[in-house]
Amino acid sequence: MKSPLGAVSVVVLLLLLLATACGQEPSAATATPEPHPPPPMTPTATPLPPTPTSVPPTPVPKPPAPTAVPPKPTPDPPTPTSVPPTATAVTAGPPQQRIAYSAADGEIYIVNPDGSGRTRLTNSPGSDATPAFSADGKRIAFSSERDGNMEIYVMNADGSGATRLTDNAAKDAFPVWSPDGEHIAFISVLDGDSEVLVMNADGSEQTNVTNSAGFDGHPAWSPDGKRVAFLSDRAGEFQWYFMAPDGSSVEPRFPVNLPEEYLDLLGMFGGGWSLDGEFFAYTTVEAFPFVQAEPAPLIRVEGLQPGACHFVWLQSVGPVWSPDGMALAFHTFYQGGNLDIGVVPLFREGNCYYVITELSPDVRITSDPGPDVVGSWTDQYRPSPTP
Numbered sequence: 268m269k270s271p272l273g274a275v276s277v278v279v280l281l282l283l284l285l286a287t288a289c290g291q292e293p294s295a296a297t298a299t300p301e302p303h304p305p306p307p308m309t310p311t312a313t314p315l316p317p318t319p320t321s322v323p324p325t326p327v328p329k330p331p332a333p334t335a336v337p338p339k340p341t342p343d344p345p346t347p348t349s350v351p352p353t354a355t356a357v358t359a360g361p362p363q364q365r366i367a368y369s370a371a372d373g374e375i376y377i378v379n380p381d382g383s384g385r386t387r388l389t390n391s392p393g394s395d396a397t398p399a400f401s402a403d404g405k406r407i408a409f410s411s412e413r414d415g416n417m418e419i420y421v422m423n424a425d426g427s428g429a430t431r432l433t434d435n436a437a438k439d440a441f442p443v444w445s446p447d448g449e450h451i452a453f454i455s456v457l458d459g460d461s462e463v464l465v466m467n468a469d470g471s472e473q474t475n476v477t478n479s480a481g482f483d484g485h486p487a488w489s490p491d492g493k494r495v496a497f498l499s500d501r502a503g504e505f506q507w508y509f510m511a512p513d514g515s516s517v518e519p520r521f522p523v524n525l526p527e528e529y530l531d532l533l534g535m536f537g538g539g540w541s542l543d544g545e546f547f548a549y550t551t552v553e554a555f556p557f558v559q560a561e562p563a564p565l566i567r568v569e570g571l572q573p574g575a576c577h578f579v580w581l582q583s584v585g586p587v588w589s590p591d592g593m594a595l596a597f598h599t600f601y602q603g604g605n606l607d608i609g610v611v612p613l614f615r616e617g618n619c620y621y622v623i624t625e626l627s628p629d630v631r632i633t634s635d636p637g638p639d640v641v642g643s644w645t646d647q648y649r650p651s652p653t654p
Contacts, residue, residue, distance in 0.1 A: 365648040367398035371637020382632035388426030404647025410440035432470030452486035476514030487539040548586035575618035590646040606638035
């Protein structure tokens with residue numbers, strides 16, 4: 268039987284890998300952007316209409332060309348029997364958008380971006396969390412304690428065919444796919460130290476690519492597959508670094524202010540690239556005069572190209588990009604103090620993103636008792652075909 272999980276249990280699950288490496292207090296971020304105030308927290312979400320499907324017409328064969336030789340007479344058709352004709356193979360429908368997340372009950376779900384169509388994918392005796400879609404939307408990598416220790420698994424996008432990839436004494440979690448689907452980066456706690464490892468998609472050739480003292484975690488693959496971002500306090504403060512997938516060419520990029528009282532939430536401070544690779548979103552803790560009297564979590568989106576700008580989204584953590592780069596999913600403490608998932612539309616003009624509060628209120632897509640934590644967003648999900 269699965270043990271019930273409350274808000275504290277899921278957070279502990281997500282942070283189990285991370286708590287050992289957070290001994291030093293980071294310094295504050297230096298950038299001071301102009302914030303956009305958060306929108307109303309609980310607007311009514313309008314479900315998206317279902318994607319129409321079309322069945323191509325059956326082609327009509329052309330009559331044979333006349334020849335000088337008369338055709339042979341056609342034999343009488345056989346007597347009908349009760350045996351049905353051979354079934355024609357049924358293919359899956361058109362790709363659809365889905366968001367994968369882990370819920371307070373220790374299971375993984377998928378949901379439409381408007382909050383409809385919630386479907387549970389796992390039902391195991393141990394806790395399942397940190398789901399990540401492959402680029403083609405056909406598979407989901409995730410972490411699970413179903414066999415007694417937290418390991419990395421892969422399953423089909425409908426929840427079937429779960430296969431264990433790691434079998435370590437260490438705890439493994441937070442998997443993320445390479446864009447070509449050939450590799451998976453993940454976190455492993457080795458000798459009490461959190462490191463980023465990369466393995467083949469079948470679980471072979473697991474390689475430690477960070478191998479440094481302190482915390483290294485939250486890997487995020489760039490869309491071109493040439494870089495892996497990760498969060499680390501190796502230099503005495505938390506920063507995002509970019510590196511090659513083999514661990515070479517490590518480059519510090521974005522400082523992250525993480526006061527000591529927020530270290531217990533480190534597992535929710537992930538980040539990632541926009542699909543075009545031109546922006547990077549991550550979580551930090553800052554205060555803004557006249558908006559926030561005290562430091563609070565927020566999402567910062569930084570442009571990576573010359574002349575690009577940044578923006579912030581207040582009171583939210585764990586940004587996950589929509590496939591088209593025009594929305595962010597996140598989790599936040601909505602009214603009532605429950606950690607739920609929301610989606611905020613974005614507006615892009617040139618090298619800048621904007622959130623216009625009056626025109627783009629965020630949509631709360633979960634409201635379960637206990638915390639829901641967003642994991643991944645795809646537009647390539649294909650529901651199982653119906654025979």
